[in-house]
Amino acid sequence: xxxxxxxxxxxxxxxxxxxxxxxxxxxxxxxxxxxxxxxxxxxxxxxxxxxxxxxxxxxxxxxxxxxxxxxxxxxxxxxxxxxxxxxxxxxxxxxxxxxxxxxxxxxxxxxxxxxxxxxxxxxxxxxxxxxxxxxxxxxxxxxxxxxxxxxxxxxxxxxxxxxxxxxxxxxxxxxxxxxxxxxxxxxxxxxxxxxxxxxxxxxxxxxxxxxxxxxxxxxxxxxxxxxxxxxxxxxxxxxxxxxxxxxxxxxxxxxxxxxxxxxxxxxxxxxxxxxxxxxxxxxxxxxxxxxxxxxxxxxxxxxxxxxxxxxxxxxxxxxxxxxxxxxxxxxxxxxxxxxxxxxxxxxxxxxxxxxxxxxxxxxxxxxxxxxxxxxxxxxxxxxxxxxxxxxxxxxxxxxxxxxxxxxxxxxxxxxxxxxxxxxxxxxxxxxxxxxxxxxxxxxxxxxxxxxxxxxxxxxxxxxxxxxxxxxxxxxxxxxxxxxxxxxxxxxxxxxxxxxxxxxxxxxxx
Amino acid sequence: xxxxxxxxxxxxxxxxxxxxxxxxxxxxxxxxxxxxxxxxxxxxxxxxxxxxxxxxxxxxxxxxxxxxxxxxxxxxxxxxxxxxxxxxxxxxxxxxxxxxxxxxxxxxxxxxxxxxxxxxxxxxxxxxxxxxxxxxxxxxxxxxxxxxxxxxxxxxxxxxxxxxxxxxxxxxxxxxxxxxxxxxxxxxxxxxxxxxxxxxxxxxxxxxxxxxxxxxxxxxxxxxxxxxxxxxxxxxxxxxxxxxxxxxxxxxxxxxxxxxxxxxxxxxxxxxxxxxxxxxxxxxxxxxxxxxxxxxxxxxxxxxxxxxxxxxxxxxxxxxxxxxxxxxxxxxxxxxx
Ligand SMILES: Nc1ncnc2c1ncn2[C@@H]1O[C@H](COP(=O)(O)OP(=O)(O)OP(=O)(O)O)[C@@H](O)[C@H]1O
Ligand SMILES: [Mg+2]
Numbered sequence: 093x094x095x096x097x098x099x100x101x102x103x104x105x106x107x108x109x110x111x112x113x114x115x116x117x118x119x120x121x122x123x124x125x126x127x128x129x130x131x132x133x134x135x136x137x138x139x140x141x142x143x144x145x146x147x148x149x150x151x152x153x154x155x156x157x158x159x160x161x162x163x164x165x166x167x168x169x170x171x172x173x174x175x176x177x178x179x180x181x182x183x184x185x186x187x188x189x190x191x192x193x194x195x196x197x198x199x200x201x202x203x204x205x206x207x208x209x210x211x212x213x214x215x216x217x218x219x220x221x222x223x224x225x226x227x228x229x230x231x232x233x234x235x236x237x238x239x240x241x242x243x244x245x246x247x248x249x250x251x252x253x254x255x256x257x258x259x260x261x262x263x264x265x266x267x268x269x270x271x272x273x274x275x276x277x278x279x280x281x282x283x284x285x286x287x288x289x290x291x292x293x294x295x296x297x298x299x300x301x302x303x304x305x306x307x308x309x310x311x312x313x314x315x316x317x318x319x320x321x322x323x324x325x326x327x328x329x330x331x332x333x334x335x336x337x338x339x340x341x342x343x344x345x346x347x348x349x350x351x352x353x354x355x356x357x358x359x360x361x362x363x364x365x366x367x368x369x370x371x372x373x374x375x376x377x378x379x380x381x382x383x384x385x386x387x388x389x390x391x392x393x394x395x396x397x398x399x400x401x402x403x404x405x406x407x408x409x410x411x412x413x414x415x416x417x418x419x420x421x422x423x424x425x426x427x428x429x430x431x432x433x434x435x436x437x438x439x440x441x442x443x444x445x446x447x448x449x450x451x452x453x454x455x456x457x458x459x460x461x462x463x464x465x466x467x468x469x470x471x472x473x474x475x476x477x478x479x480x481x482x483x484x485x486x487x488x489x490x491x492x493x494x495x496x497x498x499x500x501x502x503x504x505x506x507x508x509x510x511x512x513x514x515x516x517x518x519x520x521x522x523x524x525x526x527x528x529x530x531x532x533x534x535x536x537x538x539x540x541x542x543x544x545x546x547x548x549x550x551x552x553x554x555x556x557x558x559x560x561x562x563x564x565x566x567x568x569x570x571x572x573x574x575x576x577x578x579x580x581x582x583x584x585x586x587x588x589x590x591x592x593x594x595x596x597x598x599x600x601x
Numbered sequence: 602x603x604x605x606x607x608x609x610x611x612x613x614x615x616x617x618x619x620x621x622x623x624x625x626x627x628x629x630x631x632x633x634x635x636x637x638x639x640x641x642x643x644x645x646x647x648x649x650x651x652x653x654x655x656x657x658x659x660x661x662x663x664x665x666x667x668x669x670x671x672x673x674x675x676x677x678x679x680x681x682x683x684x685x686x687x688x689x690x691x692x693x694x695x696x697x698x699x700x701x702x703x704x705x706x707x708x709x710x711x712x713x714x715x716x717x718x719x720x721x722x723x724x725x726x727x728x729x730x731x732x733x734x735x736x737x738x739x740x741x742x743x744x745x746x747x748x749x750x751x752x753x754x755x756x757x758x759x760x761x762x763x764x765x766x767x768x769x770x771x772x773x774x775x776x777x778x779x780x781x782x783x784x785x786x787x788x789x790x791x792x793x794x795x796x797x798x799x800x801x802x803x804x805x806x807x808x809x810x811x812x813x814x815x816x817x818x819x820x821x822x823x824x825x826x827x828x829x830x831x832x833x834x835x836x837x838x839x840x841x842x843x844x845x846x847x848x849x850x851x852x853x854x855x856x857x858x859x860x861x862x863x864x865x866x867x868x869x870x871x872x873x874x875x876x877x878x879x880x881x882x883x884x885x886x887x888x889x890x891x892x893x894x895x896x897x898x899x900x901x902x903x904x905x906x907x908x909x910x911x912x913x914x915x916x917x918x919x920x921x922x923x924x925x926x927x928x929x930x931x932x933x934x935x936x937x938x
Contacts, residue, residue, distance in 0.1 A: 448812035
C-alpha cells in the first residue's frame with residue numbers, strides 16, 4: 093500500500109521544463125537576440141554555445157531578471173515567468189552565476205553567500221549560525237576557505253567558488269552558469285563538475301555556457317548553438333563532435349588548431365633572464381627567455397604565475413633576485429619603466445586591472461601608446477581611430493562603433509580589447525607577457541590568438557604565455573615551466589610535454 | 602567592418618549631461634522671467650546677465666580646478682579656503698609688509714601651491730582619503746589665516762584693506778560697461794583646460810586614472826605624478842580666484858569666498874563630472890556654474906531672502922549629487938552590471 097503510493101508519486105513527479113519562447117532583445121546598434129526558442133529539461137545539462145557576442149550572456153541576463161527582453165517569454169513547467177527583477181527571478185527559482193563576479197569584496201564570505209537570507213535570531217543576524225551554515229556548505233565543496241574573511245582576500249578562483257556556493261545555497265530548480273570555469277583550475281573544476289552531476293541527478297534544470305570544448309563534452313547532455321543572436325541548432329552531445337559544433341558556431345571549418353600552427357623555429361639571444369627572483373609570493377624563480385621563444389607558465393591557481401610576471405613588469409616589489417633584459421640588469425620601479433624598456437603585460441583580470449570599463453574602445457586600445465599618438469601637443473584622433481580599427485579587425489571584435497563603451501561589449505570581446513591594446517602596431521615589445529589571454533574567447537578566435545603568438549615569436553619577440561588550460565599551454569609554448577607554491581618545480585619541452593607530466597609537477601608536494 | 606566610425610558628434614553632444622543642462626538653463630530663465638513679472642520685478646535684463654557674469658568670474662577658477670580633480674576620481678575641499686588665504690596674504694603683504702604687489706601675489710601663489718603639494722602627499726604617500734585630508738587641510742588654513750591676520754597689537758583683523766593702484770586697476774578693469782575683465786580670463790581658462798582634458802595626453806591620462814587607476818598604472822600612466830599635478834593645480838586655481846576677488850574688492854577677508862565653499866564642486870557635478878571619476882568635461886562644468894549663479898540671481902530678484910537662497914543652494918548640491926548617483930545606477934542597471 094505504502095509502496096504503491098510512493099511509486100505513484102514518482103510517476104507523477106514530472107520532468108521539469110524551462111522553455112525560451114521567441115526571445116528578442118536589441119541594444120543600440122546590435123540585435124543581441126533574435127527570436128530565440130528552445131527548451132531545457134530537468135535532469136539534463138544544456139550547453140549554450142556560440143561565438144563572442146552571440147548573445148549567450150544576454151539570454152542569461154534576461155533569465156535572471158536583470159534586463160527585460162523586447163519580445164518573447166520564458167516558461168517554467170508551462171507557466172510564464174514574470175521576470176521583472178533579479179529578486180523576483182530568485183524567488184521564482186532561478187539562480188544565475190554571471191560571467192562577471194557579483195560579490196561584495198569588502199564583505200565576508202558568509203555574508204556574501206547568505207546575502208538576502210541572513211539567519212536572524214530575535215531581530216539580529218546570528219553570526220554563529222551564519223558561520224556554521226556557511227562552513228557546512230564549504231565542507232560539502234571540500235575547499236579550504238575561511239567563512240569569516242572578506243571576499244577580497246580570496247584568490248579569484250575561490251571568489252568564483254563562493255559565487256557558485258551562493259547560488260547552490262538557494263537550492264533553485266533552475267541554475268545557469270555563464271563561463272564558470274574561466275577563473276578556475278582543474279581542482280576547482282573537478283569540484284564544480286561533481287556538483288553539477290549531483291544537481292543533475294536531483295532533476296534540476298542546468299544551463300552551462302563555456303568556450304571550452306572539452307568541458308562541453310565532459311558534462312553536458314544537450315547543446316544549443318547561437319550565432320549572431322539567432323538560434324542555429326539543438327544537438328545531443330553524445331551524437332555530435334567538436335568539428336560539427338565549431339562549424340555550427342563559426343559557420344566554417346577551422347581544422348586542427350594546434351597541428352595547423354605555423355611556428356617559429358629560430359631562436360636568437362637571450363632577451364630576458366630572471367635569476368633567483370623572490371617576492372612576497374614567489375621564491376627563487378629563475379629562467380631564461382630567448383628571442384623568438386614562447387615560454388609557457390603552467391600551474392594551479394595560486395601557484396604564483398601571475399606574481400612572477402607582475403614582479404618582472406615592475407608592478408610588485410622585488411625582495412631579492414635579478415632581472416636582465418638583453419644582458420643588462422634592470423630594476424623597474426613601476427610598470428611605466430618596464431613598458432618603456434619594451435615589456436608588455438596583458439593582465440589576467442580584465443575588469444580590475446585591464447579595462448577602463450566606462451571609457452570607449454578607442455581610449456582603451458591607445459592607453460599605453462598615447463605618447464606615440466601625439467601630433468604636436470595634441471592626440472591625433474585619426475591615428476587613434478586607425479589603431480583601434482586595427483585591433484577590431486585583427487581580433488574581429490564585435491561592435492557597431494569605434495567608440496562604444498567597453499562595458500557594453502560581451503565578455504569575450506572585452507578580452508579582445510585588452511589583447512588589442514597590448515599587441516597593437518604601436519607597442520614596441522621585446523618581451524610580450526600574456527596572462528590568461530584566451531579567457532572567455534571563442535574557439536575561432538582562440539586559434540587566431542595562438543597563431544598570433546607564433547607570429548610574434550617569428551618577429552624575434554620573446555613571449556611568456558600563462559594559461560590554466562593545460563592543453564593550451566603545452567601545445568602553444570616551446571618550453572613549459574611548471575610552478576607550485578611560488579616555486580618553479582620543473583620544465584618540459586613541448587615535444588615531451590603531456591598533461592600527466594605537467595600536472596605531476598604542478599601538484600608536487 | 603572597414604567603415605566603422607565614431608559615434609557622430611551631434612549624437613555625442615546630445616547625450617552629454619551638459620546638453621540637458623542647457624535645456625534646464627533655458628527653462629530656468631523662462632521661469633524666473635515669469636515669476637519676476639508676477640512680483641513686479643524684472644529678470645530678463647542686461648543688468649541681470651552682467652550680474653551673473655560678475656558672479657561667475659571668481660568661482661570660475663574654482664570650478665576648473667575642482668572639475669579636473671573630480672575627473673580623476675579625487676576631490677579637494679580646501680580649495681575655496683586657499684582662495685581666502687591667498688587674498689589675506691596679498692592684502693597683508695602689500696599693506697603690512699610693504700611688498701610690491703607682484704611679490705605679494707607670488708608669495709600667495711607659492712602658499713597655494715605648497716598647500717596643494719601637501720594635500721597630494723597626504724593622499725599619495727600617506728594614503729589618506731582625499732576628502733578627509735583636504736577637509737583637515739581646510740581647518741588648518743582657516744587657523745593659519747587668523748594667525749596671519751592678527752596685527753602687531755594682537756587684534757584679529759577680519760578684513761585687511763590695501764591700496765595699490767596697479768593691482769586694483771587690473772582687478773577692477775571692465776570691458777564694455779560693467780563686464781569685468783576677469784570673466785574673459787575665466788572663459789579662456791575654461792577653454793584651455795577643456796582642450797587639455799579632451800585633446801592632450803595629460804588630459805586623457807586624467808580620465809583613465811579616474812576610470813580605473815590600477816589599470817591605468819599597469820598601462821604605464823604616471824598616475825602618482827598626475828595626481829600631484831592635479832592637487833597643486835586645483836590649489837593654485839583656488840589661489841587665483843582669491844587674487845581675482847581681492848583685486849576687485851581691494852581687501853583681503855577671512856570670509857572671502859565662504860559662500861563659494863562648494864560652488865566649484867557643485868558646478869562640476871551639475872555639469873556631468875561624476876564623482877565616480879572618468880567622465881564629464883569643462884563645458885559641462887562651465888554650464889553648471891552658469892546654472893548655479895543664474896539660480897542665485899533669479900532667487901534674489903524674485904525676492905527670496907539670503908538665507909532661503911543658501912538653504913536652496915545647499916539643496917541644489919544635494920540634488921546634483923543624487924542625480925549623479927542616480928544616473929550612475931540607472932546606467933549600470935541598463936547595462937546589467
Ligand atoms: N549593455 C549593453 N549595451 C549594448 N550592447 C550590449 C550590451 N550588452 C551586450 N551587448 C551586445 O550584445 C551582443 C551579445 O552580447 P552577449 O554578452 O550576450 O554575448 P555572449 O554570447 O555572452 O559573448 P561572450 O562569449 O563574449 O561572453 C554583443 O554584440 C554585445 O556587444
Ligand atoms: Mg558572455
